[in-house]
Amino acid sequence: MIRNQMPAAQVPYQLDSGEGLRFSFGSHLATRIAVPEALGQPAAGTVLSGAKGAKFPVHRHARTHEAVYVLEGAVALTLAGQAFLLAPGDYVNIPPGTPHGYEFRDHRGKLLSWTFLGNAAEAYSRLGAPYAGHIYPESTASVDWSLLDASTDTELLDSTSFVDGPWSPKLTTAPQGPVPFVLAAGEGERMIAGDQLYTLLGNQTHSNGVFISLLTEGPAGMPIPRHQHEKVTELFHCLSGQMEMFAGSEFITLHPGDFLHVPPRAPHSFQLTKPDTRFLGFVTPGLFEPFFRYLCSPFDGYRYPLVPPPFRFDRVIQHLAELDLTLLERPGGPPPAAPHA
Amino acid sequence: MIRNQMPAAQVPYQLDSGEGLRFSFGSHLATRIAVPEALGQPAAGTVLSGAKGAKFPVHRHARTHEAVYVLEGAVALTLAGQAFLLAPGDYVNIPPGTPHGYEFRDHRGKLLSWTFLGNAAEAYSRLGAPYAGHIYPESTASVDWSLLDASTDTELLDSTSFVDGPWSPKLTTAPQGPVPFVLAAGEGERMIAGDQLYTLLGNQTHSNGVFISLLTEGPAGMPIPRHQHEKVTELFHCLSGQMEMFAGSEFITLHPGDFLHVPPRAPHSFQLTKPDTRFLGFVTPGLFEPFFRYLCSPFDGYRYPLVPPPFRFDRVIQHLAELDLTLLERPGGPPPAAPHA
Secondary structure (H helix, E strand, C coil): CCCCCCCCCCCCECCCCCCCEEEEECEEEEEEECCCCCCCCCCEEEEEECCCEEEEEEEECCEEEEEEEEEEECEEEEEEEEEEEEECCCCCEEEEHHHHHEEEECCCCEEEEEECCCHHHHHHHHHCCCCCCCCCCCCCCCCCHCCCCHHHEEEECHHHCCCCCCCCEEEEECCCCCCCCEEECCCCCEEEEEEEEEEEEHHHHHHHCCCCCEEEEECCCCCCCCEEEECCEEEEEECCCEEEEECEEEEEEEEECCCCEEECCCEEEEEEECCCEEEEEEEEHHHHHHHHHHHHHCCCCCCCCCCCCCCCCHHHCCCHHCCCCCCCCCCCCCCCCCCCC | CCCCCCCCCCEEEEECCCCCEEEEEEEEEEEECCCHHHHHHCCCEEEEECCCCCCCEEEEECCCCCEEEEECEEEEEEEEEEEEECCCCCCCECCCCEEEEEEECCCCCCCEEEEECCCCHHHHHHEEEEEECCCCCCCCCCCCCCHCCHHCCCCCCCCHHCCCCCCCCCCCCCCCCCCCEECEEEEEEEECCCCCEEEEECCCHHHHCCCEEEEECCCCCCCCCCEECCCEEEEEEECCCECCCCCEEEEEEEECCCCEECCCCCCCCEEEECCEEEEEEECHHHHHHHHHHHHHHHCCCCCCCCCCCCCCCCHHHHHHHHHEEECCCCCCCCCCCCCCC
């Protein structure tokens, strides 16, 4: 396992909380945790933080689809002409062409941004210089935003396009289709599988099938069966608790803030190992969404119940032929009906 | 080291994120992480969570001093007749006699409450039954608040005393003295010592010397010198990153959400071992505050700088005679001028 380094190849790697390729501009810090060379595709993951008042002006990407999950702090967001005050756990879908920009409103703002299709994440190295620290600099240096242009898939919009309130309500249910939206923390389409609750933040329709994003949470429990995918890349962010992963050829423990990249054809598995563990996953392409719909049942509640329903891995087994899924061991649940186990 | 159990004696113990003595009432969950028997003093630590809309009615404690740190979610607070919308990182000082109550406003509300002097934390076992789960139940059962009375140092106030907005601004600087206040996330009195930033949330004046509370954050660095106190109890909450503690007679690693109790006369030390590690400490009695003022210099910034100032442990050494501090090893900084090392 490659730890705290990003390989220039499509192999599993793990980054501790705070690690990555760091660039500062003004009082912003962009920590790039996944770059296209490592992912083997035009996608990128970045953790953005900045001082109170640090602002990324309103802009739009012609090709890049961006998704933002708020990790910490209060952040003012302009999205398609509306203003939102973001809090931890909020999720933002930003399809290509959507004007957006943000301002950190306290000293703790931290955003996780995933970009797909276009190269907008190159903006951070264009704007900034490599930085030795792991937190934003309290710098008063100005940023030359005019460095951003079509070569980083970023078109800056007029500075008057930042909407500074009143705050629009965040959604409790996401609309369907590739439209911009802000989903409030804890909301989303909820599904249950055994003792784990899955909350779909971004579904296939939201990105035309490019990716899905979902929260997984549950008590300390059993490992899921080891498996691998032919085309699907999985990007794991541990948010709370602790999880034991198997990836490639070894076990690795993730704690809050840690990131793990699992490329296609890498055997992997996870196990939640502390009470109330939660992780955020981005899965690309999005074609793996049906797996969760076979495994899970729709769920009206917001937290996994004390007494879990049966783990219906049998329903996955029944649909194995249509899924990009190769099981590498027998599931702990009902005996498989297919010869893959 | 005692792990994931609370001893009935004043010895070091560690609880993983989510562990503790759990009581449910309605859709609230109170996880008691420290009880008077374990602490050897009338103090208690509790993690409170609950479903959206779960409300703890307005009440006051005659003797108990309470301090609340917001861990997760959005929480409406009534404090001395004012309304606040709390967010993660906010800190609330609640001296005896102060009317207060709260309502969870999303599905993720989680508060850390420390109480001192009185036995108000007994309210949770009075109101609730022991609960097997580690997250709040999505229950519609009502709560019999009339169970609370002077025997749990809790006087319920009229239900009309809950103030549901408009939201009062949170402070960026705490007032002096034992007065109720809400300090916004990231704010507080900031001091720097070497590569670490200390932010005092509660100082001695806020509780008449009963306790202090402070955030410590910094990059991965060196361990502080191993030491012990005669009277001081330290209560460590790891919030982000990772720290290696020595406590009693062994090393222990804390991850976000983990708690460590260090009683008087237990040798201890800490080391930040991941980039941007942050922990919250409660220290009781508060008489240890001068230690931080000797060690640190006042700091106007909000984040520790890339190039740290000198670590002035020499100033602590000079005042060792007046501090409840016995050094058990030579500090890594300047050579000590006193014979304790």
